[in-house]
Amino acid sequence: xxxxxxxxxxxxxxxxxxxxxxxxxxxxxxxxxxxxxxxxxxxxxxxxxxxxxxxxxxxxxxxxxxxxxxxxxxxxxxxxxxxxxxxxxxxxxxxxxxxxxxxxxxxxxxxxxxxxxxxxxxxxxxxxxxxxxxxxxxxxxxxxxxxxxxxxxxxxxxxxxxxxxxxxxxxxxxxxxxxxxxxxxxxxxxxxxxxxxxxxxxxxxxxxxxxxxxxxxxxxxxxxxxxxxxxxxxxxxxxxxxxxxxxxxxxxxxxxxxxxxxxxxxxxxxx
Amino acid sequence: xxxxxxxxxxxxxxxxxxxxxxxxxxxxxxxxxxxxxxxxxxxxxxxxxxxxxxxxxxxxxxxxxxxxxxxxxxxxxxxxxxxxxxxxxxxxxxxxxxxxxxxxxxxxxxxxxxxxxxxxxxxxxxxxxxxxxxxxxxxxxxxxxxxxxxxxxxxxxxxxxxxxxxxxxxxxxxxxxxxxxxxxxxxxxxxxxxxxxxxxxxxxxxxxxxxxxxxxxxxxxxxxxxxxxxxxxxxxxxxxxxxxxxxxxxxxxxxxxxxxxxxxxxxxxxxxxxxxxxxxxxxxxxxxxxxxxxxxxxxxxxxxxxxxxxxxxxxxxxxxxxxxxxxxxxxxxxxxxxxxxxxxxxxxxxxxxxxxxxxxxxxxxxxxxxxxxxxxx
Numbered sequence: 001x002x003x004x005x006x007x008x009x010x011x012x013x014x015x016x017x018x019x020x021x022x023x024x025x026x027x028x029x030x031x032x033x034x035x036x037x038x039x040x041x042x043x044x045x046x047x048x049x050x051x052x053x054x055x056x057x058x059x060x061x062x063x064x065x066x067x068x069x070x071x072x073x074x075x076x077x078x079x080x081x082x083x084x085x086x087x088x089x090x091x092x093x094x095x096x097x098x099x100x101x102x103x104x105x106x107x108x109x110x111x112x113x114x115x116x117x118x119x120x121x122x123x124x125x126x127x128x129x130x131x132x133x134x135x136x137x138x139x140x141x142x143x144x145x146x147x148x149x150x151x152x153x154x155x156x157x158x159x160x161x162x163x164x165x166x167x168x169x170x171x172x173x174x175x176x177x178x179x180x181x182x183x184x185x186x187x188x189x190x191x192x193x194x195x196x197x198x199x200x201x202x203x204x205x206x207x208x209x210x211x212x213x214x215x216x217x218x219x220x221x222x223x224x225x226x227x228x229x230x231x232x233x234x235x236x237x238x239x240x241x242x243x244x245x246x247x248x249x250x251x252x253x254x255x256x257x258x259x260x261x262x263x264x265x266x267x268x269x270x271x
Numbered sequence: 272x273x274x275x276x277x278x279x280x281x282x283x284x285x286x287x288x289x290x291x292x293x294x295x296x297x298x299x300x301x302x303x304x305x306x307x308x309x310x311x312x313x314x315x316x317x318x319x320x321x322x323x324x325x326x327x328x329x330x331x332x333x334x335x336x337x338x339x340x341x342x343x344x345x346x347x348x349x350x351x352x353x354x355x356x357x358x359x360x361x362x363x364x365x366x367x368x369x370x371x372x373x374x375x376x377x378x379x380x381x382x383x384x385x386x387x388x389x390x391x392x393x394x395x396x397x398x399x400x401x402x403x404x405x406x407x408x409x410x411x412x413x414x415x416x417x418x419x420x421x422x423x424x425x426x427x428x429x430x431x432x433x434x435x436x437x438x439x440x441x442x443x444x445x446x447x448x449x450x451x452x453x454x455x456x457x458x459x460x461x462x463x464x465x466x467x468x469x470x471x472x473x474x475x476x477x478x479x480x481x482x483x484x485x486x487x488x489x490x491x492x493x494x495x496x497x498x499x500x501x502x503x504x505x506x507x508x509x510x511x512x513x514x515x516x517x518x519x520x521x522x523x524x525x526x527x528x529x530x531x532x533x534x535x536x537x538x539x540x541x542x543x544x545x546x547x548x549x550x551x552x553x554x555x556x557x558x559x560x561x562x563x564x565x566x567x568x569x570x571x572x573x574x575x576x577x578x579x580x581x582x583x584x585x586x587x588x589x590x591x592x593x594x595x596x597x598x599x600x601x602x603x604x605x606x607x608x609x610x611x612x613x614x615x616x617x618x619x620x621x622x623x624x625x626x627x628x629x630x631x632x633x634x635x636x637x638x639x640x641x642x643x644x645x646x647x648x
Contacts, residue, residue, distance in 0.1 A: 010498075013509070043472070044492050048338070059498055059509065064491040066341065067500035068334065069364050075331035079338025079346070080491060082322050083296040087342065087492045105334070108327035261322055268317035 008032045008042075013060045018053060021207075021215030023174030023200035027121050028057050030180030030198075031092070037181065038188045045088040048077040050102055053128045054094035054121035054200075071102030074109040077116055085258035088188070089116040096126045096134035099155050103135075110164035110193050114257035117187040117194045120157055123202040131205025142209040161195035162250045168194035169250040173222040174201055176246065186248065192256045199226075199244065275454040281446040284416045285349070285375055285439070286311030288423030291455065292462055294373075295321035295344035298335035300328055300354065303387040304443040305377035308349035329357035337361060337370045341499060343465075343490030345427055349375035352394045353384065355401060355438075362436050363402030364501045366524065369478070369488065371430035371465055373423070374438045377446040378554075380605075380630055389632030390443035392554055393606035398438045399583045405521055407528035409535055410438040410583040412553040416450035421460060422580060428463040429535060433527055434485050440582075442605060444555035444634055468495065478520065479506040484527040528584055537580040538589060542568065546575030548644050549593050551614055552603040553579050555634055560603055562637040567644060574644055585613050594618035599647040603627040603640050623647055 009032075018024050035045070042063040049055035051070035058065035064087075068076045073091045081089045098106050098120050109116070125143060126132040133143035135155040143150060161169045168190040172179040180198055187194030201207060201218035212218045227235065227243045279287070285308050289297075297312040313323045321344070326332040332348045340346040350358065355376050365372055376398065380391035394401075398410040409429050413422040422439055430437040466487040468475050472495045479486050486506075489495035502510040503517040511517065528535065542564055543549055552560035557578040567574045577593055577600075579586050594600060594614075599622055602611040611626040618624050627643040629635045 043494050043496055046491050059500070062496055064341075064496055065498045066338070066491075067498065067502070068337075069360055069501055072330065072334040072361065075326065075334035076338035078324065078326070078331070079296070079298055079335030079340075080342055081338075082298070082324050082335065083339035083344040083346065084342035084492050104327050105331050108331070261317075261324075265317040265320060265322070268314070269320075 003033065005029060005032050008035070008062055009060055010062050016060055017056055019204045021201065021203040022053070023123065024054050024057060024121055026174045026177050027119065027180060027198050027200065028060065030177055031090070031119060031184055032061070033181035034184035034188060037185045040088050040188070044086065045090065046077070046080045047090045047092065048073045048080065049091065050093045050097040052094040052097045052126070054092060055097055057092050071097055071100070072105060073097070074102060074105040074118065078109055078112070078114055081114055081116060081258055082261070085262070090188070091116055091118040093120065094127070095120060095122040095124065095136040095157065099135045099157055099160065107160065107164035110161050110166035110195065112257040113165060113167050113192040113254050115191055115193070117184065117196065119184060119196045119198060121198050121200045122157055123200040123206060125202050125206040127202045127205050131209065144205070157197045158195065158249050165193070166195045166250070167192035167252050167254050170195070170248045171197040171199065171244065172246050173199040173226050175219045175222040176226065179246065183248070190251070192254060274456070277452055277454070278449050279416055279452045280307060280449050281416045281419045281441060282307035282377065283311050284420040284452055285423050286315060287454070288420040289347050289373070289427070290315050290319060291420070291460065292424040292427035293345050293464070294347050294427065295319070296336070296339035296346040297323045297348065298326050298332045298339065298346070299348045299350065300326055300332045302329070302351045302354045304379055304446050305349045305351050305375060308375055308377070312347070329354040330361060333358040333361035336372045337365050337368070340370050340372050341491050343493065345371070345431065347373040347375065349377070351377050351379050351387070352381045352391070352397065355394060355397055359402045363404055363406060365436040366402065366406040367501055368499050369434040369524065371434050371488070372436050373426045373430050374436055375423070376438055376440045378440055378442045380632060386632045388443070390555065390605060390634060391630065392442050392556065392604045393609065393630065394440060395582055395604070395606070396609045398440055405525060407435065407525045408438070408583040409433065409435065409528060409581070410440055411580055412440050412582050413580065414445060414554055414557045414578065416445065416448060417452050418580070419445065420452060424460050424462065428461060431463050431465040432485070433531070434465065434488055440554070442554045472496065476506045477508040478504060480523055484523055484530065532584045535581055535584055536586045538586050539578045539580065541576040541578070543575030543577060543593060545573050547573040547598045548601060548647060549575050549577050549597045550601045550603060550640060550644065551577045551590070551610070553582060553610070556603050556605060559635050559637045560640050563640040563644065566637060567641055572644065572648065582610060585617065587617050590614055590617045591619065591621070594621040597622050599623040599625060601625055601627055601640065601643050601647060603635050603643070605629055605635060
């Protein structure tokens, strides 16, 4: 049975700009299914992004969409949510956008625990500008600006989000499409800051420089190294070498920011 | 009934003006000498059901203000020169995406950290040119605490009317000065809200300028689904690289200010009718200039004051007329020569244009201005 994605896509906006084999489309489909599952009213849903390949996603979706400046999505989204707390707010973007130029906004949005769902498509590279290394490019990997191998240590986005105070943090990969919408759905239903990190592939600027002979190879790599967090609990450090944990990594209940601010309004008004 | 009066600081008057204008959202970052605007609004906005947020940095504050405004809330931020430097990227975004918002710049010196507690007027060029790419700017420069109130209201009106960022610049002296202020009654000052779409959600295009230079802006969450981007775009809001769309959009966004300069430009003149020398001054410097005019008139010197309340768009017409009428224009400002460049450009050689500047953290005093006037007589 085929899923009706078209009712969620703006007429005339396809084909998308992504390269053949790019995982962003898989994530977009997952997001559409999650929004449908949650029954989000699209006229009351803002989808906010920054700059980069992943940040072009909102333009395809039928909703209130806001394609902002590089790295600033979380800050714009915070303004939307603060000024109109009744809106559903979804943020999407890439690893460089969210954790390098947007790193400050990312951690503070997590800290506030403001109610939004941020889908980070982590394809380990700056794709749109042609493959420069990002804070998520594996150490030693080749990028257009690391011709001798990447000397930089790597940001673990999910750990960063947990450390900064996000109250729902989950990770999956583009090779696990069913888990994408399951986790985004949980994120949307969660009251507070939800970070969904989707490990993604960029065959054009990352794969071909790093000995991935095909998109299939990249997908196999994501599949082979993903370890559900539940299973990881029973594995040794040695067995977990080079693997990444998937599924819900962290979840807690903590007062949500706009709900807290509603209390501020009550106090200011003498209630 | 007597009007409500108070002894208020300029920054507090700014916050009061914002509330009068219907502001519902403030996002900012602490910076001297503007912080009282934020402090005051953190107190007042929740009382009127609005919201206040202190963001992680200046850029984030500007981003949040744009996001807030897109939901229909009149939005404002307050900062100083270094903060505006950081906000420049997103001021450009607000220009191209045509999102109304108000940016308060309580000016200190510079460049860089400069003298944070000292006054300056060295951000006046930044207000015009401070973002990359071609764009229009509106900037207002009040001189008194009362005027900070009224010009903040006017800034919101212009932002909403022309669907763009509007900056209000006042120097630290006026920002921190306490003066008597009369609060206008509700309805006494005009308060403009952005135009609502005239078509339903299915036909709505956020940049459709067929019915006027300023297309109506729908609010997120009001039933309209549309796309907002910092890319060049067509009338429907979606990115385009088609030359004819890009060119038309850029020109429209500049022309909406240029063609309405008479509506936006505001100034005051004092004893300019027979003036042989005109002092061209704004902000706190205009107060010294007025004093200098009075002193010089006592000595029989034919001198007057031109005091702009709008510096961008530049008050070209009247400045040109004055240049034709007088022998010299003395531009007094707390910088080393900024608005004087515009006055020179507009005077087109019709009179002598000289500059009296100061950047040592002290105000320009009347004696200093008077001496310059005598020099050019």
